[in-house]
Amino acid sequence: MATVDDDVSPPHDIQAFTNLDGATGVHNEGEPDGEYTTFWKFYRNGDAYFAQIFKPRPNVNIAEVKEAMRRIPDEDIYPEIPEGVNLKEMATTEKPDNELYIKRPSLLTYETSNPHEWIRDVFLGEAQIMEQVSSIQHKNIIQYYGCLKRDRRLVGIVLERHKCSLTEFFLWQMDKDKDKNGTIDSQRFMEELESAIFHLHQAGLAHNDLKPSNILLDKDNLPVLIDFGSCRPFGARLMEGGTPGWCNHEKLVMFSDKEHDLFGLDRIREWLANPDRALDG
Structure with a gap:
């Protein structure tokens, strides 16, 4: 596990999982201690805390997380x-x-x-x-x-800040109060998303990681493009880019290319039209 500062006490304001900023489960089949869960929290001043617990996520309680939290050195x-x-x-x-x-x-x-x-x-x-x-x-x-x-x-x-991502919108639609969130005009939504992507392309940039969780909704349920960690000028080598299921598996996402975005637009258009859409994108 990464080195953390053991001299710093765990943050005492963590009382529930909703107080955390993130968590992820890892399962490495066949390895000793191969299943674990990590948790993290950032504070307004930038202080970051991290915990690694060798249990699957459903078996972890918040007291264990609070006790395991250690501050991450800034230089990490x-x-x-x-x-x-x-x-x-x-x-x-x-x-x-x-x-x-x-x-x-x-x-x-x-x-x-x-x-x-x-x-x-x-x-x-x-x-x-x-x-x-x-x-x-x-x-x-x-x-x-x-x-x-x-x-x-x-x-x-x-x-x-905006209210939710495109993925979260459809998760909320499964709730009994779904009407309070309004609806999405798919045609207008895609027109405005395409406009944003083509605007990037005119500047010589590609987003390279289009997917529903990288699109927020504004007050009118229209798209706001986010997560520019993979955005680079055309031809630039990518440090990360492409999400399985949302990029062309026949084309390696190694370099920035507007073709990645065009493929992503087609996938999102199909996804919006499918009432049985998967909500993990």
């Missing part, structure tokens, strides 16, 4: 901002909390990523591409307000 996950890289800085006091979403580094593979350079590089790369994307604004692309910095490190990417 937060990249130093190189000389010459200009990232707009934002004080989060400029807007109410309920209008902001602070994106942090992905901890999905923290316990197996040692060294943690990949986590830092992906996070810094997304901040840099958001600077570029924000210069070509489009109403269906997430609004970027700037970055949070601490001790010359990038600790947060500040974005506009």
Whole structure:
């Protein structure tokens, strides 16, 4: 497991799983201690805590998580901002909390990523591409307000907050109060999503990871494109990109290419039209 700072006490405000920012289960067949669950929590000031518990997720209680939490050293996950890289800085006091979403580094593979350079590089790369994307604004692309910095490190990417993702919308539709969420006009939805993608393409950029969970809904249930971690200029090598089921399995997603986005648009169009759509995308 990755090294954590054992001198820091577990955060005492964790009382329920809803207080956490994420969790994931891992099952490595045939390996000793091959099944475990990881949990993490970020605080407003950037402090991050992580726990790894060698049990399947349904068997873990919140007291175990709270006890196992250890602070992650900043240098593990937060990249130093190189000389010459200009990232707009934002004080989060400029807007109410309920209008902001602070994106942090992905901890999905923290316990197996040692060294943690990949986590830092992906996070810094997304901040840099958001600077570029924000210069070509489009109403269906997430609004970027700037970055949070601490001790010359990038600790947060500040974005506009919206009510839910496209996947979450359809999960909510299964509830008895589904009517309160309204409906989606699929034709208009796809027209506006295509407009956002083609706007990126005109700037020489491809998103490279189109899927329902990377699309938020605005107040009118129209698309807002998010998650630019794989967005790069055409031809650039990708550090990550493509999600099984949402990219062309016959074409390796190694380089940025608008064809990845065109394939993703077709898949989302099919997905919206299918009443039996899978809700794990």
